Structures are given as C-alpha cells and as structure tokens.
Amino acid sequence: MSKILYENFKDYFRVGAAVSGIILMNDAEREELFQKRKAWFEEFKKNFKPQPGMPEFKFTEPEPFPKGEMPDKQLAATQFNLLVAENECKMSNVYRGPDQFDFTGPDRLLKFARENNQDMRWHTLVWHNQSPKWIFEDGKGGKASKEQLEERLKHYIMTVGARYKDDICSVDVVNECISDKNFILRDGADRSQWFDILGPDYVDKAFIWAKEAFPNSSLVLNDYNLEIIEGKRQGMYKLVKGMLERGVPVDTVGLQMHINIQNPPVSEIEKTIELYASLGLKVIVTEMDISAYVDKDFEHPDPRREYDKAFLDEQAERYAQIFDCFKRYAKQDILKDVILWGITDRMTWKNNFPVPGRTDSPLLFDNEGKPKPAFDKLLEL
Numbered sequence: 348m349s350k351i352l353y354e355n356f357k358d359y360f361r362v363g364a365a366v367s368g369i370i371l372m373n374d375a376e377r378e379e380l381f382q383k384r385k386a387w388f389e390e391f392k393k394n395f396k397p398q399p400g401m402p403e404f405k406f407t408e409p410e411p412f413p414k415g416e417m418p419d420k421q422l423a424a425t426q427f428n429l430l431v432a433e434n435e436c437k438m439s440n441v442y443r444g445p446d447q448f449d450f451t452g453p454d455r456l457l458k459f460a461r462e463n464n465q466d467m468r469w470h471t472l473v474w475h476n477q478s479p480k481w482i483f484e485d486g487k488g489g490k491a492s493k494e495q496l497e498e499r500l501k502h503y504i505m506t507v508g509a510r511y512k513d514d515i516c517s518v519d520v521v522n523e524c525i526s527d528k529n530f531i532l533r534d535g536a537d538r539s540q541w542f543d544i545l546g547p548d549y550v551d552k553a554f555i556w557a558k559e560a561f562p563n564s565s566l567v568l569n570d571y572n573l574e575i576i577e578g579k580r581q582g583m584y585k586l587v588k589g590m591l592e593r594g595v596p597v598d599t600v601g602l603q604m605h606i607n608i609q610n611p612p613v614s615e616i617e618k619t620i621e622l623y624a625s626l627g628l629k630v631i632v633t634e635m636d637i638s639a640y641v642d643k644d645f646e647h648p649d650p651r652r653e654y655d656k657a658f659l660d661e662q663a664e665r666y667a668q669i670f671d672c673f674k675r676y677a678k679q680d681i682l683k684d685v686i687l688w689g690i691t692d693r694m695t696w697k698n699n700f701p702v703p704g705r706t707d708s709p710l711l712f713d714n715e716g717k718p719k720p721a722f723d724k725l726l727e728l
C-alpha cells in the first residue's frame with residue numbers, strides 16, 4: 348500500500364494505534380499465552396459474582412489465537428508513527444509481586460517501535476481495572492495498609508520510569524478515575540481500591556511520582572465519555588483545575604473517544620477540547636473507535652447489523668468530520684496525538700464489549716486488514 352495514514356497528518360498530530368501483544372508474538376508465545384488465559388478464565392468463572400442489575404453473564408471461552416503473521420503487524424509498522432500497548436503495559440501484566448516485574452510485553456513493543464522509527468506511549472500507571480490482586484492485600488488475608496500500598500505504587504512508578512523514561516513520550520498516569528454516578532472521584536463502592544485504601548489524594552501523588560520517574564514525558568489524565576456526558580466533562584474539568592491550582596504536574600487530558608456512529612455530535616467534541624484548553628492543558632485522543640452500535644443498555648442491545656456500503660460510507664464520513672475537527676485544534680497547538688484503539692476489526696475489543704460475542708466494525712481496516720472507506724476518506728483530508 349502506498350498510501351500512509353500518519354504521513355497525511357504529520358503537520359498536525361501523530362497518528363497512533365493500540366497494538367495487541369499477540370500480533371507481535373510467534374506461534375509458541377501465543378500458545379503459551381492461550382494456555383495461561385484458559386487457566387485465568389477457569390479461575391474467573393469460579394470466582395465470578397454478578398453485579399446487581401446486570402443481565403445474565405454469558406461467558407465466552409478463550410479461543411486459540413490465529414497462527415502465523417497477522418495483517419495488523421504490517422499495518423502497525425507502516426501506517427502509524429505512535430504506538431501504545433493495548434494490554435501489555437497495564438499493571439497486572441507487569442507488576443507480578445512486591446519485587447517482581449515482568450517487562451516482556453513492554454520490551455517487545457518498544458523493540459518493534461524502535462525498528463520502525465515510531466514513538467511509544469505508556470498505558471497506564473494507575474487504573475481500577477487490570478491491577479494485580481496482590482497489591483491491595485497485606486499477605487495475611489486482609490487489606491494492604493495505606494502506607495504499604497503507597498510504597499508499592501511509588502516503587503512501581505519509579506521502576507517503570509527508570510527503565511523506560513527515555514523511550515516513552517507520554518504516559519497515562521491515572522486512567523478512568525471519575526465516577527459515572529456522581530462525576531467525582533470514583534471510590535471504593537465504585538470499584539476503585541486505589542481510592543478505597545489511599546483516599547482522594549492518590550491521583551495527585553501518582554502524578555508527582557510520575558513527574559519524578561518520567562521527567563520528560565507528557566503526563567496524561569485519561570477518561571471516557573468526556574465528549575459525551577456533560578456532567579462527566581465538568582467533573583474532569585474541576586478535577587484538573589484543582590490539580591493545577593495545587594501545582595500537580597498534569598499537562599494533558601486524554602479523551603478515550605470510544606464513540607459510536609451517531610453520538611456525540613462533532614460540536615460536543617469541540618466543546619470538550621475547548622474546555623480543557625481553557626485551562627492551558629493539551630488534549631490528546633487516546634483510544635478512538637467508532638462503533639456501529641448505539642447501545643442503550645445491556646439488556647436490549649441493538650440488533651446485529653450489516654456492515655454494508657451504507658454503513659461503511661456513513662462511518663467514513665464521520666471519521667472524516669471528526670479528524671477535520673482534530674486538525675483545527677492541532678493548528679491551535681492544543682491537540683497533539685490521535686490514537687486508534689486497534690488496527691483491524693478482527694482484533695477490536697468492541698467484539699466483546701459491551702455485549703460479549705457481538706462483533707463490531709469500529710476501526711479503519713476490515714477483518715482481513717483491507718482499508719475500509721473510512722481509511723480512504725481520511726487520506727483525502
């Protein structure tokens with residue numbers, strides 16, 4: 348393919364992609380991971396407690412990974428100038444025990460990025476999901492103490508920084524810390540064991556340590572639905588405004604941008620970017636995809652749809668309008684990066700979220716790795 352996505356936007360912003368670790372692995376490494384997943388899955392099923400109000404949960408058994416090279420790898424190497432690990436840099440994959448780190452996944456991606464002259468970001472240092480269980484425990488059947496957890500978190504951030512600070516251009520320091528219920532910090536009742544044990548100042552502390560660990564990287568507070576839910580957008584505004592007033596070194600708001608074919612309108616995206624820019628912060632788009640489904644709730648998911656020409660053209664038009672908006676803010680030196688959450692539709696997390704097993708078509712390349720109309724349209728911008 349002679350048409351290169353990132354080159355088309357190089358005067359405006361970097362164009363990045365989240366890379367699933369398996370596309371970089373060989374068959375033996377994939378098989379080993381599959382066996383581990385099977386074991387985790389059995390464990391998960393055994394311990395699963397449904398949340399109140401959730402419909403019956405359908406477990407999807409892990410399936411063996413495809414063999415051989417996948418189209419995603421070549422596309423990752425050629426179409427993007429910024430990479431991020433879809434899962435490999437999350438704490439549960441790296442921080443295996445109080446003094447035990449596994450850097451296999453991050454190293455594999457960094458090597459690939461270097462070979463292809465690409466920048467790399469780190470997702471993510473602190474998140475209520477995909478954190479290791481042991482970190483919240485005292486090893487005697489109880490909860491870790493505040494001091495213990497704080498020390499572990501600081502040790503983690505410092506260790507990761509010591510290894511990667513010169514290679515990572517930007518870091519999602521804290522991910523998804525705003526509650527969808529009241530738009531203030533997510534607490535213990537809302538699944539944040541970080542808040543539960545450390546209290547509300549864990550966010551400030553994580554940024555202060557991250558600044559020490561990654562002195563030259565951009566430090567990002569990342570969240571979803573900021574461009575969709577006005578209350579949450581304002582909640583983030585209050586949080587970062589307070590952080591700036593306290594001298595906490597946050598410099599960028601990350602908009603995940605998991606959106607759909609209808610919502611939000613471009614005008615809401617503009618409002619969101621402008622709100623954070625008004626504080627002097629930069630904005631990046633960290634996890635963009637455009638789902639075919641306008642989900643209202645878990646119990647009545649939209650019927651499975653055809654990804655026909657009408658849909659693909661509509662999606663292309665929507666991608667183009669939004670990227671056009673991104674260009675306008677890049678010109679004003681506000682928007683810096685746009686990262687897609689995946690490469691081909693075959694590999695997208697949306698095939699299992701929010702409805703397990705319902706496939707989606709949210710990205711720029713189809714299941715076979717062929718460019719969709721959205722890709723072609725972006726190259727015309």
Ligand code: XIL
Pocket residue numbers: 433434522603634696
């Ligand atoms: C998702 C990955 O894409 C999945 O493979 C994984 O099973 C769960 O996490 N917001 C985030 C990302 O910040 O880390 C999530 O990634 C998607 C939502």
